[in-house]
Amino acid sequence: MTSLLPPPVADTPELRTLRRDVRTFVAGQVAAGAFTPDVDTWLNGFDPAFSRALAEQGWLGMTIPTEYGGHGRTFLERFVVTEELLAAGAPVAAHWIADRQAAPSLLKFGTEEQKQRFLPRITRGELFWAIGMSEPDSGSDLASVRTRAVQVDGGWRLTGTKVWTSGAHHAHAFFALARSAPLDPAHRHDGLSQFIVMLDSPGVEIRPIHSMNGAHHFNEVHFEDVFVPDDLVMGEIGQGWHQVTSELSYERSGPERFLSSYQLLAALVDAPSTGADQQIGQYVARTAALHEMSNSVASALEHHHDVSSAAAVVKVLGTALEGDVADLGDVLTEDDPGDPQLRALVTRAVMHRPGFTLRGGTSEVLRGVIARELGLR
Numbered sequence: 001m002t003s004l005l006p007p008p009v010a011d012t013p014e015l016r017t018l019r020r021d022v023r024t025f026v027a028g029q030v031a032a033g034a035f036t037p038d039v040d041t042w043l044n045g046f047d048p049a050f051s052r053a054l055a056e057q058g059w060l061g062m063t064i065p066t067e068y069g070g071h072g073r074t075f076l077e078r079f080v081v082t083e084e085l086l087a088a089g090a091p092v093a094a095h096w097i098a099d100r101q102a103a104p105s106l107l108k109f110g111t112e113e114q115k116q117r118f119l120p121r122i123t124r125g126e127l128f129w130a131i132g133m134s135e136p137d138s139g140s141d142l143a144s145v146r147t148r149a150v151q152v153d154g155g156w157r158l159t160g161t162k163v164w165t166s167g168a169h170h171a172h173a174f175f176a177l178a179r180s181a182p183l184d185p186a187h188r189h190d191g192l193s194q195f196i197v198m199l200d201s202p203g204v205e206i207r208p209i210h211s212m213n214g215a216h217h218f219n220e221v222h223f224e225d226v227f228v229p230d231d232l233v234m235g236e237i238g239q240g241w242h243q244v245t246s247e248l249s250y251e252r253s254g255p256e257r258f259l260s261s262y263q264l265l266a267a268l269v270d271a272p273s274t275g276a277d278q279q280i281g282q283y284v285a286r287t288a289a290l291h292e293m294s295n296s297v298a299s300a301l302e303h304h305h306d307v308s309s310a311a312a313v314v315k316v317l318g319t320a321l322e323g324d325v326a327d328l329g330d331v332l333t334e335d336d337p338g339d340p341q342l343r344a345l346v347t348r349a350v351m352h353r354p355g356f357t358l359r360g361g362t363s364e365v366l367r368g369v370i371a372r373e374l375g376l377r
């Protein structure tokens with residue numbers, strides 16, 4: 001285990017001050033009625049005004065260098081801010097993907113022009129991003145994507161369909177993973193490329209997929225001969241697999257992988273005698289351990305270490321905890337609906353529960369990543 005995870009790091013006095021500042025800000029926002037704390041707010045709490053309020057505090061684009069309009073702060077500082085916002089159940093979905101993975105990917109693989117064009121707007125909370133990886137027949141096995149990119153004069157033409165695209169109906173852009181060269185069965189990861197697709201481009205159709213509670217969160221994004229100019233090619237043609245897997249390290253290791261149902265856990269702690277004190281105590285202990293693990297990955301990201309298997313460990317354990325909290329809330333309120341606020345948190349946690357261990361890579365697939373790292377398969 002120790003070889004999988006980076007060593008733990010403690011909060012410095014400066015980080016503790018930052019934590020206090022975020023808590024004070026968030027308490028002020030709740031008191032002012034800006035939002036009602038909820039579960040799973042990093043994917044479902046869409047509130048552009050709140051994102052802009054965070055931007056005004058300097059809490060978006062924290063790790064983006066100042067020459068690109070960012071704040072040049074550390075991954076540990078960003079960790080503190082994001083952890084506090086998630087623990088408070090704040091609505092951070094609007095900017096989440098842009099801030100979490102589009103920005104670091106652009107910094108790593110984007111052209112100078114792309115960085116200048118997109119990063120300042122991400123920092124100001126004006127540009128929202130989505131994830132264009134999954135397709136109707138390609139989820140875990142991403143190398144099987146069938147969206148085709150064909151080179152034309154001045155750019156590329158994309159045809160195909162992405163699915164389960166969270167928030168595409170609110171987003172301005174996403175990175176689409178597409179096959180830019182015919183599939184070679186012996187080298188399935190070759191011939192894939194990433195393109196920055198502006199979601200208002202001609203030929204892009206965003207079709208809603210309604211969840212079982214009627215909510216519109218997911219979309220199918222269809223491309224019909226969509227033109228992507230050369231200046232929106234992301235990174236290198238043919239390097240899409242390498243780029244996507246690098247992006248997934250940012251996607252899998254953060255505090256959103258163990259805090260999605262934290263508001264419910266906090267409500268269970270506060271609820272009068274549920275009769276499940278031991279179990280609640282265990283979940284609180286698991287949360288504390290995951291805080292240390294996820295924080296240590298943030299520290300490793302700071303030092304540009306490869307965190308793919310450490311991120312997988314955090315995600316497998318963290319999303320299992322999120323689901324367990326939802327299940328416990330469900331069981332404890334089954335016969336006695338209790339406090340309506342608690343019941344509302346349970347209802348939403350149970351509704352979102354199936355997605356916790358699927359989104360960003362399923363637990364089965366991530367266990368495979370961990371096993372490979374340990375040389376077990």
Ligand SMILES: Cc1cc2nc3c(=O)[nH]c(=O)nc-3n(C[C@H](O)[C@H](O)[C@H](O)COP(=O)(O)OP(=O)(O)OC[C@H]3O[C@@H](n4cnc5c(N)ncnc54)[C@H](O)[C@@H]3O)c2cc1C
Pocket residue numbers: 130131132133134135137138139140141163164165166167354355356358359360361362363364365368
């Ligand atoms: C809430 C939510 C939000 C999402 N948002 C986005 C988004 O914004 N953008 C995007 O691109 N995608 C998104 N997804 C899609 C998500 O990434 C996929 O659902 C996920 O990668 C699994 O793919 P799949 O659904 O096609 O399942 P499949 O890959 O078909 O898997 C089906 C089952 O088989 C198992 N399985 C598959 N391969 C293996 C293997 N090699 N070893 C062991 N077991 C295996 C899986 O664990 C799973 O249980 C989202 C999903 C959810 C639930």
